[in-house]
Amino acid sequence: MTSTPKRPLLLASARTESAFEEIPIINLEHIDSKDPTIRRALADEIRDACVNVGFFYVKNHGIPAEIVSAAVSAAKRFFALPLPVKQAIDIHKSANFKGYTALLGENTNPENRGDLHEGFDLGWEDASGTSRSDDGAMTGENVWPEDLPGFKDAVLAYYHAATTKPAAIMRLLYYPPQTGEVDDRVQGIGAHTDYECFTMLWQDDVPALQVLNNAGKWIDAVPIPGTLVVNLGDQLARWTNDVFKSTVHRAVNRSGVERYSIPLFFGTDYNVKLEALPSCVSEEFPPKYEVVTAGEYVKSRLEATYAHSKAEH
Numbered sequence: 001m002t003s004t005p006k007r008p009l010l011l012a013s014a015r016t017e018s019a020f021e022e023i024p025i026i027n028l029e030h031i032d033s034k035d036p037t038i039r040r041a042l043a044d045e046i047r048d049a050c051v052n053v054g055f056f057y058v059k060n061h062g063i064p065a066e067i068v069s070a071a072v073s074a075a076k077r078f079f080a081l082p083l084p085v086k087q088a089i090d091i092h093k094s095a096n097f098k099g100y101t102a103l104l105g106e107n108t109n110p111e112n113r114g115d116l117h118e119g120f121d122l123g124w125e126d127a128s129g130t131s132r133s134d135d136g137a138m139t140g141e142n143v144w145p146e147d148l149p150g151f152k153d154a155v156l157a158y159y160h161a162a163t164t165k166p167a168a169i170m171r172l173l174y175y176p177p178q179t180g181e182v183d184d185r186v187q188g189i190g191a192h193t194d195y196e197c198f199t200m201l202w203q204d205d206v207p208a209l210q211v212l213n214n215a216g217k218w219i220d221a222v223p224i225p226g227t228l229v230v231n232l233g234d235q236l237a238r239w240t241n242d243v244f245k246s247t248v249h250r251a252v253n254r255s256g257v258e259r260y261s262i263p264l265f266f267g268t269d270y271n272v273k274l275e276a277l278p279s280c281v282s283e284e285f286p287p288k289y290e291v292v293t294a295g296e297y298v299k300s301r302l303e304a305t306y307a308h309s310k311a312e313h
């Protein structure tokens with residue numbers, strides 16, 4: 001008996017053949033609607049963006065503006081601290097990448113010479129200071145700067161407004177302007193994909209973020225006030241065997257002024273195996289990736305990103 005070839009469930013929605021020129025804006029206002037058709041229409045919009053672009057803006061995301069602005073001013077105060085105070089909590093001194101990243105400390109694109117940003121990274125911590133106990137390969141306490149009143153509270157308020165107890169990494173980023181002759185191998189953040197399921201990025205009004213479309217063209221993710229930029233990362237791409245796109249992006253700040261952004265990388269629990277879902281695999285589309293745990297994957301990507309500056313510490 002010949003069986004009809006089964007179309008993988010997720011592939012049933014066709015990917016458009018043309019390369020995207022724009023990043024869709026999705027309104028989350030009715031995400032909790034009691035009407036299932038409204039929720040379904042929203043889900044379809046999100047799924048379309050996940051399959052065809054890998055990036056979308058969200059508006060009416062529900063994070064209060066005052067919590068955002070308090071986190072942003074905390075970031076500005078942190079990056080304005082004297083270098084030795086920031087270096088005291090350098091990311092190389094902590095377990096699993098918590099703390100301060102100096103200029104050129106990270107090199108997200110291995111073909112480059114280092115990223116022209118400073119950063120501050122933290123993992124989940126609740127209001128009483130307790131971090132997750134089950135982070136496996138990514139276990140590590142947060143580190144906080146000395147003498148910066150209100151910093152921790154403002155940063156955690158944003159984290160807690162965005163989510164509850166995930167395997168996530170939150171970052172504060174500062175990009176100095178790049179003016180004059182720009183070395184293409186030193187960018188704000190070099191071309192890369194993100195390591196987790198999806199990223200939710202707050203960016204200020206300084207343009208820098210660019211997204212690579214499937215024709216190899218960089219599309220600007222221009223700042224849109226009141227929105228967050230969401231992009232998919234490698235964990236979802238691996239789970240869906242690349243049905244959902246983990247899209248390459250970079251940031252180059254040629255504006256002449258300083259830029260700040262706050263990405264929050266939502267991952268699956270670190271002990272979960274990233275194994276392609278049966279609905280995304282077929283004879284025609286065999287599994288593309290070897291199976292690893294989410295924690296091992298994120299850790300190995302972070303180790304590669306920071307390898308070039310490790311010897312200095």
Ligand SMILES: O=C(O)CCC(=O)C(=O)O
Nearest residue numbers: 173189203209251261263
């Ligand atoms: O700052 C940005 O606009 C992008 C940051 C980013 O891509 C990252 O941290 O992975």
Ligand SMILES: [Fe+2]
Nearest residue numbers: 192193194249
């Ligand atoms: Fe990124």
